[in-house]
Amino acid sequence: MSSLLEVAGLSKAFGGVVANREISLTVPDGAIVGLIGPNGSGKTTLFSSIVGHHPIDGGSIRFQGREISRLRVAEIARLGLLRTFQQTRVYGQMDCMRNMLISAPHREEGLLDMLSRHSPEQVDEAERLLAFTGLFEKRFLMAGDLSFGQQKLLEFAMALMNRPKLLLLDEPTAGINPTLINGLIDRLKRTNEEIGITLFVIEHNMRVIMDLAEHIYCLAHGELLADGTPDEIRGDQSVIDAYLGAH
Ligand SMILES: Nc1ncnc2c1ncn2[C@@H]1O[C@H](COP(=O)(O)OP(=O)(O)O)[C@@H](O)[C@H]1O
Ligand SMILES: [Mg+2]
Numbered sequence: 001m002s003s004l005l006e007v008a009g010l011s012k013a014f015g016g017v018v019a020n021r022e023i024s025l026t027v028p029d030g031a032i033v034g035l036i037g038p039n040g041s042g043k044t045t046l047f048s049s050i051v052g053h054h055p056i057d058g059g060s061i062r063f064q065g066r067e068i069s070r071l072r073v074a075e076i077a078r079l080g081l082l083r084t085f086q087q088t089r090v091y092g093q094m095d096c097m098r099n100m101l102i103s104a105p106h107r108e109e110g111l112l113d114m115l116s117r118h119s120p121e122q123v124d125e126a127e128r129l130l131a132f133t134g135l136f137e138k139r140f141l142m143a144g145d146l147s148f149g150q151q152k153l154l155e156f157a158m159a160l161m162n163r164p165k166l167l168l169l170d171e172p173t174a175g176i177n178p179t180l181i182n183g184l185i186d187r188l189k190r191t192n193e194e195i196g197i198t199l200f201v202i203e204h205n206m207r208v209i210m211d212l213a214e215h216i217y218c219l220a221h222g223e224l225l226a227d228g229t230p231d232e233i234r235g236d237q238s239v240i241d242a243y244l245g246a247h
Helices: 043-050 073-079 096-102 111-116 120-132 148-160 178-193 206-212 230-234 237-242
Strands: 003-014 017-028 032-036 058-063 081-083 166-170 198-202 215-220 223-228
Touching (some): 017 032, 017 198, 017 215, 017 223, 032 043, 032 178, 032 206, 073 081, 148 166, 148 178, 178 198, 198 206, 215 230, 215 237, 223 230, 223 237
Parallel strands (some): 032 198
């Protein structure tokens, strides 16, 4: 597999706090790669850096071989690299269908045009993806009336409207009812295998990430502590000491 994303020597500090120090990692095209580490170890910051949310202090970020570290969020999104958030960002005062339709690839028109006009194909796609995420029956409910877990599923479906090549998921199972987690794992696998989207997933639930990811990176104190297959990570003493021991 060729690499879709290559991060080399990435550093990012907030004032005196070094959130990421010299991080290097690779996400192969077609893979599901995991990112774990204690709270505050710099996982979300790394995702924010990759999608262009803030400037980085050093290092490089290559997506499909192209340096993207100086591009803005919208430019990176257009190349096919998107993220979802640990705290969801759906439009609570709009119904699920409307949330989906305004997430469709941006057109040149203004927001009002975007709200009122959308192609039949986009409506079909929105319905199909709402069905895929189990939200079809809720499609005319206000997003703000959904449970937190359902809002996360909606945010995931909204990201899929853009057909990204690489999707970064920040704790997709956090706040999701445990009885729904197996269904979510299955959907993430199908997103990868059937729709062909490469996934890079931050996850606190060890059962989930060990099941999903073929390769896992572990951060601690802003630095890359270890990486390997799920079995290698499970058996890595430094990971056990810094993180798994507490789980
Ligand atoms: N916007 C910010 N401003 C200042 N400090 C931040 C900001 N974002 C993150 N940090 C700090 O960077 C460190 C890493 O945070 P974060 O990337 O959110 O960790 P994680 O996602 O692994 O829990 C923490 O010490 C956090 O307080
Ligand atoms: Mg985080």
